[in-house]
Amino acid sequence: MSAENKTSRLGSVYQAESSEDVARVYDAWAEKYDEDMSLAGYRHPAISLALLCRHAPKGAAPLLDAGAGTGLIGEWLAITGFAHVEALDISAGMLSVAGRKGIYKALHQAALGTKLPFADNRFAAIISAGVFTSGHVGVEGLDDLLRVCAPGGIVVLTVKDVLWQSGFRARIEALEAGGVCALIDDTGPYVSMPGEEGTTPSRCIALRVA
Numbered sequence: 001m002s003a004e005n006k007t008s009r010l011g012s013v014y015q016a017e018s019s020e021d022v023a024r025v026y027d028a029w030a031e032k033y034d035e036d037m038s039l040a041g042y043r044h045p046a047i048s049l050a051l052l053c054r055h056a057p058k059g060a061a062p063l064l065d066a067g068a069g070t071g072l073i074g075e076w077l078a079i080t081g082f083a084h085v086e087a088l089d090i091s092a093g094m095l096s097v098a099g100r101k102g103i104y105k106a107l108h109q110a111a112l113g114t115k116l117p118f119a120d121n122r123f124a125a126i127i128s129a130g131v132f133t134s135g136h137v138g139v140e141g142l143d144d145l146l147r148v149c150a151p152g153g154i155v156v157l158t159v160k161d162v163l164w165q166s167g168f169r170a171r172i173e174a175l176e177a178g179g180v181c182a183l184i185d186d187t188g189p190y191v192s193m194p195g196e197e198g199t200t201p202s203r204c205i206a207l208r209v210a
Ligand SMILES: C[S@@+](CC[C@H](N)C(=O)[O-])C[C@H]1O[C@@H](n2cnc3c(N)ncnc32)[C@H](O)[C@@H]1O
Pocket: 019, 022, 023, 026, 044, 045, 066, 067, 068, 069, 070, 071, 072, 073, 088, 089, 090, 091, 094, 110, 111, 112, 113, 128, 129, 130, 131, 136, 137
């Protein structure tokens, strides 16, 4: 894909007005996504894996990759000691690429921001990279992720800084005050795609569920 097409795909997804639009853009992008993100110097997978390994016990299972896409993170999870990982994504096309890699124990097509198809406390840890960002999922996706993570479990999320400043940080402070979770790590702002002009900062955080 030319640089121009890649930029227009990212632009379409950032401006998407519904989850169906987001799924359509990613369905069409799935086969070229890994190559494009590699060219953009995409850093969220490495940074979120670093936080997960810092805070979750090796082998914690089952683990959920929420908004797993094509499985860029799943490819590294087995190497870092997490053998039972399940993928969730809204895009069937992205999940299909992830499935071909043979790294996930289960693939779930579902939308963050709605009630997830899992029992309370189902996962020992959750990782979500590149999902809480413009045009994707906002703070409304947070509470149900915490519901499906077991007490003591770790939730690692990247969050676009503009979302962090406009409600995400406040929601986490409220959840902390309510005894639901604790913010245990925060990278502060960094640029997730240094090769993509105009990328605004994100951060990666870790929460421990009470
Ligand atoms: C930038 S990609 C990140 C994929 C993968 N985590 C990675 O780091 O390569 C964003 C992913 O979030 C998914 N997504 C967007 N909105 C979603 C939603 N409401 N629920 C679940 N997945 C969603 C997209 O389909 C896409 O696969």
